[in-house]
Amino acid sequence: MGIWQAICAAGIWSPVLLPEPLTVGRYLWAAILDGSLAESAWVTSKRLLIATPLGASSVCPWACSRPAAGG
Incomplete structure (x- = not known):
């Protein structure tokens, strides 16, 4: 600090x-x-819980279908 x-x-x-x-x-x-910190933390948590699976599902089909590196 x-x-x-x-x-x-x-x-x-x-x-x-x-x-x-x-x-x-x-x-x-x-x-x-x-109380605004708790409310903001809750909103951020909800966004993460929604966005993380959406982001992973949009990337995983592309990333998982590629051949492994070096092989």
């Missing part, structure tokens, strides 16, 4: 792209308190 803070203090990147650790911590704490 010290390196993270030092990069932020040096102004190498915009705070929009790389906020300071304390800013992130405050945001996460507020999101925990108001």
